[in-house]
Amino acid sequence: MEMRERINPTVLDIRPSGIRRFFNIVSEMKDVISLGIGEPDFVTPWHICDAGIYSLEKGITCYTANAGLLELRREICKYLERRFGLGYDPATQVVVTVGGSEAIDLAVRSLVRPGDEVIIPEPCFVCYDAIVRLAGGVPVPVSTDMEHDFALTPEALEAAVTDKTRLVILSYPNNPTGAIMGRAELEAVAEVIRRHDLMVISDEIYGELTYGGEGHVSVASLPDMYDRTVVVNGFSKTYAMTGWRMGYATGHPEIIAAMTKIHQFAIMSAPTQSQYAAIEALRNGDGDIDRMRDEYDARRRLITEGLIAAGLSCYVPRGAFYVFPCIRSTGMTSEEFAEKLLHEKRVAVVPGDAFGACGEGYVRLSYAASVENITEALRRITEFVAEHKK
Amino acid sequence: MDNKIALLKLLEENPRLTVAQLAQMADIPLTEAEATIHECEQNHTILGYRTMIDWDKTDLEAVTAFIEVKLQPQRGEGFDRIASHIYRWPEVTSVYLMSGGFDLAVTIQGKSLKEVAMFVATKLAPMEGVTATATHFVLKKYKDQGVEFVSAGETDHRNVIV
Structure with missing residues (x-):
């Protein structure tokens, strides 16, 4: 029996989430700093x-x-x-x-x-x-x-x-x-x-x-x-x-x-x-909301300034806990950038085209991560961008 | 929150960051951050920079005890003079004046139970003004200065990419 034919074509036609693309590679690698995580790093109060x-x-x-x-x-x-x-x-x-x-x-x-x-x-x-x-x-x-x-x-x-x-x-x-x-x-x-x-x-x-x-x-x-x-x-x-x-x-x-x-x-x-x-x-x-927001806010400034200092042009985010720098100056596609960054520097980010075609040329970094991980990731990204400067 | 308090809170949590990074996080100019930290070091608002270490994870033998101390207060001095006699011993790591059933809460650190017990027996208990002591040895440290020792280093339960 050809099972695929039994499945609703509408479901078959849906592309799997692009965010999950690197999941298997990343989860098998050691020493990876993941800035690919779209959820808070706090534990529920x-x-x-x-x-x-x-x-x-x-x-x-x-x-x-x-x-x-x-x-x-x-x-x-x-x-x-x-x-x-x-x-x-x-x-x-x-x-x-x-x-x-x-x-x-x-x-x-x-x-x-x-x-x-x-x-x-x-x-x-x-x-x-x-x-x-x-x-x-x-x-x-x-x-x-x-x-x-x-x-x-x-x-x-x-x-x-x-x-x-x-x-x-x-x-x-x-x-x-x-x-x-x-x-x-x-x-x-x-x-x-x-x-x-x-x-x-x-x-x-x-x-x-x-x-x-x-x-x-x-x-x-x-x-x-x-x-x-x-x-x-x-x-x-x-x-x-x-x-x-x-x-x-x-x-x-x-x-x-x-x-x-x-x-x-x-x-x-x-x-x-x-x-x-x-x-x-x-x-x-309400107090928990304020405490976590203030902490994200401090990390937001740290990561945004770090990315700009690394030479990436970057919209300064005003909400959520993501930053979405433009990586076109490296001459790479989003996918290439994310893959090379992962293999060469052990930092996981999500290619921007996972969020729609117009996200090509960008990558998503989450700052729902510890300050230690953010600063270390910034150090590695700065090296990476310098090594791949066009 | 004023800039100074915001900066000090960030510094307390992240002492290994550069002043430039702290200034970015606090959203204040670098020169102001440098001046504030310098001023706080000068006036002893910042007393030092220390590291939280879980010594139980090392081979170092260390024993901590909490000691309840009852005192005879002294005329004109209250508890301050005798407290200073206690806290000057290097074995003593903290001294608090308490309300309630005893007067001073004293923390002592030593290499062994015996060393701590001997300190209490030969130095602390006989001290003039000390009327009674009760020694409690620490068996396990769960949390200290806001840091959870038992769960520290627990793995991040989140999926690596979501």
């Missing part, structure tokens, strides 16, 4: 772990409501109001998901019909394209560039809109570029979105990690964008809780009801002990 453990000790090992514990949804709404000025009804406008990724999948599946076009600014996290295809939609990548601080411009968006366009996915603060979009930049894009009557999924998973300036602005807080926007957020990056798999989406009650319907049949409910941990995070975790 102990008071949050303790709340999860305590829920197990109390024997709360059952399902929760499909949309998540009402107590948790209440805390999520208070948090969004407190930190980003977004008001939602806990009973009808929140669904708690297995990480932000599930929330994105639910939102896309709830909004996209077969053949609908979905605009995805790139470079971006690897999941959107695949999720849109699985939902029968057509991903339409739109390039962003260093000249425009990797923000989506209204011109680029306008040029990509057709009569089939249904949805725009915004992911700022951005993985891999570290770009953010401030109020003015978002307003310019929102004008195009309103004019063409489009919907938005705003992936704000890095919303607490912005540095300097006005802080994070949610596109949902702009005039006439609230009902058009599904906000996706979660606990992974904010509280160093990646393994707990806790995310959520908020939006119009009709959309959240549709998303909860899919969630109910595919997932039932998000992990119960993680939900209790999440309640503690929201109630008593």
Whole structure:
């Protein structure tokens, strides 16, 4: 039996994540400093772990409501109001998901019909394209560039809109570029979105990690964008809780009801002990957020200045925990750069084209790494760039 | 946080970085960072640069004891004079004045149980003003000065690339 023929061609056609390309090589090498890791290097704050453990000790090992514990949804709404000025009804406008990724999948599946076009600014996290295809939609990548601080411009968006366009996915603060979009930049894009009557999924998973300036602005807080926007957020990056798999989406009650319907049949409910941990995070975790953000911020300056001193041109990231230097001055492609750097200097980075074709010519470095590892990696990269100068 | 405190916190955690790197991390000019560190060294805000070592991982034999010391306070001197007589011994690594059931918490380091016990018996206990001592030997160090000793060096559980 030819098994490949039995598999859904849509799934077969999806390219595996480019981030995973080096995984096998790197994991077999010794003395590698990996700046390829897209998750916090902190351990979840102990008071949050303790709340999860305590829920197990109390024997709360059952399902929760499909949309998540009402107590948790209440805390999520208070948090969004407190930190980003977004008001939602806990009973009808929140669904708690297995990480932000599930929330994105639910939102896309709830909004996209077969053949609908979905605009995805790139470079971006690897999941959107695949999720849109699985939902029968057509991903339409739109390039962003260093000249425009990797923000989506209204011109680029306008040029990509057709009569089939249904949805725009915004992911700022951005993985891999570290770009953010401030109020003015978002307003310019929102004008195009309103004019063409489009919907938005705003992936704000890095919303607490912005540095300097006005802080994070949610596109949902702009005039006439609230009902058009599904906000996706979660606990992974904010509280160093990646393994707990806790995310959520908020939006119009009709959309959240549709998303909860899919969630109910595919997932039932998000992990119960993680939900209790999440309640503690929201109630008593604001200090943890500030502490971790300040630490990332110091490392951000260290790594960015180090890369510029090494001779790479580099957008100064304003959010998330990535820096995305341009490596064209070495004459190498992203892939060559990453492969040679790994073999010659034992530093792992991710080639920029893993995040979309326009990421070619760049590499992604994560500064969710210890200061010792960052300084040693910078030393090795500086040597590497000098040895390969064109 | 003011620049000085931010710089000192970074320096405390990363004493091996260059001043230029510390200045970048604290987002202050290099000249200001150099001046601040120099000033703090001069006025003894910075008392020194030391290394955290887990001696249990080496062949060096070392014993640590916490000693509760009860004192007879002295007129006009309180506990300060007798405390200074205690902390001047090189075997003594820390001395705190405490509230509660005893007066001084004294840490002593020696090569062996016997050496520490003899120090207490021959030097500390007979001291004028000392009315009682209770010696507690340290069996295992879990955490010291904010550093976890037991889990230190635990591998990074994250996948190498995600």
